[in-house]
Amino acid sequence: xxxxxxxxxxxxxxxxxxxxxxxxxxxxxxxxxxxxxxxxxxxxxxxxxxxxxxxxxxxxxxxxxxxxxxxxxxxxxxxxxxxxxxxxxxxxxxxxxxxxxxxxxxxxxxxxxxxxxxxxxxxxxxxxxxxxxxxxxxxxxxxxxxxxxxxxxxxxxxxxxxxxxxxxxxxxxxxxxxxxxxxxxxxxxxxxxxxxxxxxxxxxxxxxxxxxxxxxxxxxxxxxxxxxxxxxxxxxxxxxxxxxxxxxxxxxxxxxxxxxxxxxxxxxxxxxxxxxxxxxxxxxxxxxxxxxxxxxxxxxxxxxxxxxxxxxxxxxxxxxxxxxxxxxxxxxxxxxxxxxxxxxxxxxxxxxxxxxxxxxxxxxxxxxxxxxxxxxxxxxxxxxxxxxxxxxxxxxxxxxxxxxxxxxxxxxxxxxxxxxxxxxxxxxxxxxxxxxxxxxxxxxxxxxxxxxxxxxxxxxxxxxxxxxxxxxxxxxxxxxxxxxxxxxxxxxxxxxxxxxxxxxxxxxxxxxxxxxxxxxxxxxxxxxxxxxxxxx
Amino acid sequence: xxxxxxxxxxxxxxxxxxxxxxxxxxxxxxxxxxxxxxxxxxxxxxxxxxxxxxxxxxxxxxxxxxxxxxxxxxxxxxxxxxxxxxxxxxxxxxxxxxxxxxxxxxxxxxxxxxxxxxxxxxxxxxxxxxxxxxxxxxxxxxxxxxxxx
Numbered sequence: 001x002x003x004x005x006x007x008x009x010x011x012x013x014x015x016x017x018x019x020x021x022x023x024x025x026x027x028x029x030x031x032x033x034x035x036x037x038x039x040x041x042x043x044x045x046x047x048x049x050x051x052x053x054x055x056x057x058x059x060x061x062x063x064x065x066x067x068x069x070x071x072x073x074x075x076x077x078x079x080x081x082x083x084x085x086x087x088x089x090x091x092x093x094x095x096x097x098x099x100x101x102x103x104x105x106x107x108x109x110x111x112x113x114x115x116x117x118x119x120x121x122x123x124x125x126x127x128x129x130x131x132x133x134x135x136x137x138x139x140x141x142x143x144x145x146x147x148x149x150x151x152x153x154x155x156x157x158x159x160x161x162x163x164x165x166x167x168x169x170x171x172x173x174x175x176x177x178x179x180x181x182x183x184x185x186x187x188x189x190x191x192x193x194x195x196x197x198x199x200x201x202x203x204x205x206x207x208x209x210x211x212x213x214x215x216x217x218x219x220x221x222x223x224x225x226x227x228x229x230x231x232x233x234x235x236x237x238x239x240x241x242x243x244x245x246x247x248x249x250x251x252x253x254x255x256x257x258x259x260x261x262x263x264x265x266x267x268x269x270x271x272x273x274x275x276x277x278x279x280x281x282x283x284x285x286x287x288x289x290x291x292x293x294x295x296x297x298x299x300x301x302x303x304x305x306x307x308x309x310x311x312x313x314x315x316x317x318x319x320x321x322x323x324x325x326x327x328x329x330x331x332x333x334x335x336x337x338x339x340x341x342x343x344x345x346x347x348x349x350x351x352x353x354x355x356x357x358x359x360x361x362x363x364x365x366x367x368x369x370x371x372x373x374x375x376x377x378x379x380x381x382x383x384x385x386x387x388x389x390x391x392x393x394x395x396x397x398x399x400x401x402x403x404x405x406x407x408x409x410x411x412x413x414x415x416x417x418x419x420x421x422x423x424x425x426x427x428x429x430x431x432x433x434x435x436x437x438x439x440x441x442x443x444x445x446x447x448x449x450x451x452x453x454x455x456x457x458x459x460x461x462x463x464x465x466x467x468x469x470x471x472x473x474x475x476x477x478x479x480x481x482x483x484x485x486x487x488x489x490x491x492x493x494x495x496x497x498x499x500x501x502x503x504x505x506x507x508x509x510x511x512x513x514x515x516x517x518x519x520x521x522x523x524x525x526x527x528x529x530x531x532x533x534x535x536x
Numbered sequence: 537x538x539x540x541x542x543x544x545x546x547x548x549x550x551x552x553x554x555x556x557x558x559x560x561x562x563x564x565x566x567x568x569x570x571x572x573x574x575x576x577x578x579x580x581x582x583x584x585x586x587x588x589x590x591x592x593x594x595x596x597x598x599x600x601x602x603x604x605x606x607x608x609x610x611x612x613x614x615x616x617x618x619x620x621x622x623x624x625x626x627x628x629x630x631x632x633x634x635x636x637x638x639x640x641x642x643x644x645x646x647x648x649x650x651x652x653x654x655x656x657x658x659x660x661x662x663x664x665x666x667x668x669x670x671x672x673x674x675x676x677x678x679x680x681x682x683x684x685x
Contacts, residue, residue, distance in 0.1 A: 347629065
C-alpha cells in the first residue's frame with residue numbers, strides 16, 4: 001500500500017544518507033552549545049531548569065542570551081508585536097529565589113512568547129487588529145496566569161493573522177513575519193509569530209491558538225513542534241474568540257518534551273470557561289523516556305493509520321515522500337502501519353469555513369468601538385459602529401464577517417450553517433471510527449512546505465485549500481501533534497516538513513509519547529534554522 | 537439564527553446612517569429604502585453556480601450594512617467576486633445527502649460545567665473603564681441612537 005520507498009528500508013537509508021554530514025556538523029556544534037541536552041530529549045526547558053538548579057547559570061544570563069538573539073534576528077523576522085520591558089527584572093526575581101533556596105516552578109526562568117490574541121495584563125493585546133491597537137486588557141488569560149504561576153517569563157506578544165484569520169501571518173494589521181528558514185517565505189499562520197519565534201530561538205516556547213490549524217501549520221512551516229490539544233483541555237478565558245466551537249489554545253516548543261511541559265502547565269478546568277473539561281490532566285512528561293532507555297521496537301504493536309486522502313493529488317511530492325518515510329520509520333519502531341480511507345475528509349474544508357466565518361461574524365460583533373478598542377467619532381450610533389469597524393478591520397476579517405453574515409441570514413441558515421454542522425457530525429464519526437481501528441492517525445500538517453510571501457494573498461480559495469490537513473481535527477475537537485520529520489529537498493534551501501499525529505479525545509499523553517519516540521529516533525535531521533547557528 | 541434575525545430586525549428599524557449620507561464620496565451609501573428586495577432581483581440574474589435555486593448569491597452592500605461595516609465602493613468591488621467565489625464553493629455541501637444526519641454544535645464536550653449564576657466583583661474595575669474610548673464619569677458616552685428621520 002505504501003510507496004516503494006516506504007516499503008524498502010534500504011531506499012529509505014539512502015534517502016537519509018545525504019544528511020549524515022549535517023548530523024556530524026550538529027554534534028560538533030552541540031559540544032559548544034549552552035543548551036546541550038543532558039538526556040537526549042533536547043528539551044530546552046529541562047536544560048534551563050538543570051542549569052538553574054545546579055547554579056551553573058543564572059536566570060539573567062539565560063534571559064539576556066535570548067533577548068540578544070531576539071534583538072539580532074527581529075529586524076529580519078518581525079515575529080513580535082510587543083516585547084516586555086520586564087524580562088530582566090523577572091529573571092532577577094528568579095535568581096533571588098534560587099539564592100534563597102526557594103521552590104522553583106516548573107517553568108522558572110523560561111522565556112515564553114504569547115500570541116497576541118491571548119490577553120496579558122501588563123502588555124498590549126491586539127489580536128493583530130487595528131481596532132485593538134494599544135488595547136490593554138484588564139486581566140491575564142487563564143493560560144497566561146498559569147504560565148506565570150509556574151515561574152515563566154512572558155517575553156512578549158507574537159504576530160499573527162488578524163484575529164486568527166489567515167494561514168500566513170500576512171493578514172496582520174501591523175507587520176509581516178518572515179520564515180526563519182527562508183525570509184522570503186511565510187511562517188504559516190495564523191500563529192506565525194509564535195512559530196517563527198521558537199524556530200529562531202527568540203524564546204524557549206510559545207502559546208498559539210488553533211481554530212483550523214493555526215498552531216500546526218506554522219509549526220510545520222517553521223520546523224518546530226506544535227500541539228493542538230483536545231477542545232476543552234485548555235481554558236479559553238482570555239483568548240479572543242474567533243470560532244468558539246473550534247478555538248483552542250495550543251503550544252509550540254523546539255522539542256516534544258517542551259510542548260508537553262507547556263501543555264501540562266496550562267491544561268485543566270477553569271471556572272471562567274464552561275467548555276473547559278473537568279477531566280484529570282495526566283502527567284504528560286512522565287512517559288517521555290530518553291532515547292538510551294528505549295528498546296529496539298519501542299512502539300511495538302501500536303496501530304498507525306495513514307490517512308490516504310492526505311497523500312493524494314495536489315500534495316507536494318516532497319511532502320508525500322517525507323510522510324511515507326515517517327510511516328516507514330514507525331514500522332521500524334514496531335508499529336503496524338496501515339492506510340485508512342476517510343471519504344468525508346475533503347468535505348471538512350468547506351464545512352469548516354462556513355462554521356468559522358459564521359461564528360466569527362457573531363463573535364466579532366463585540367468590536368464596535370464603544371467599550372474598548374478604537375472608535376471613529378460619528379454623529380449617530382450606527383455610523384459610529386460602521387466607521388469604527390470599517391477603519392479597524394482588515395480585508396480578510398471584513399470578508400469573513402460578510403460571508404458569515406450571509407451564511408447565518410434568515411432562509412440561508414439551513415443551507416449553510418446547519419448543513420456544515422451535519423458535515424461536522426460525519427467528520428466526527430469517521431475520525432472516531434478510524435481512531436477505534438488505529439491508536440493514532442498520521443498525515444502531513446500541510447499540503448506543501450512554506451510558500452513565498454504574497455503567493456496566495458489574493459486567492460482566498462487557494463489559501464483556504466492549504467488548511468485541508470488540519471480543519472477536520474478541529475471539527476472533531478480531537479488533539480493532534482505536529483513535529484518536523486524531514487526537509488523538502490537536500491541542501492541549504494530545504495524547508496522543513498511537518499508530520500501530524502492525530503489521537504483520540506483527551507489522549508494527548510499518547511501523542512506526546514509517540515511523538516517523543518519518533519523525534520528521538522529520527523536520525524540525520526537537525527531542525528534548527530541557519531539563522532540561529534550564527535550566534536549559538 | 538437568533539443572532540442573524542436580531543440583526544436583520546435592527547437594520548430594518550434604523551434608517552440611512554447620517555454619517556454615510558454626509559460623506560457619500562467616501563463611504564458606500566446604502567440608499568435603497570428596502571435593500572433586501574431591491575438586490576434580490578439583481579442578484580437572481582447573476583446566479584448560476586448552484587443547483588439550489590432558492591439560494592441567492594451574496595449582496596455585499598446589504599451584508600455590510602447588516603454587519604455594520606461601512607465599506608468603500610472600492611472595497612465592494614474588490615470583495616464581491618471573492619465572496620461570491622467562496623460562497624459558490626460552500627455550495628458543494630448542497631449536493632451531499634445529509635437527511636439522516638444530526639447537526640453537531642461542537643466537539644463532544646462535557647456538560648454541567650456551568651458555575652452558579654451569581655454576580656461577582658471584578659477587581660480591576662479602573663482598568664476596564666480606562667479602556668473606554670469616550671468616558672464621562674459615570675457614563676460611557678455614545679452619539680445619539682435615534683435617527684432624525
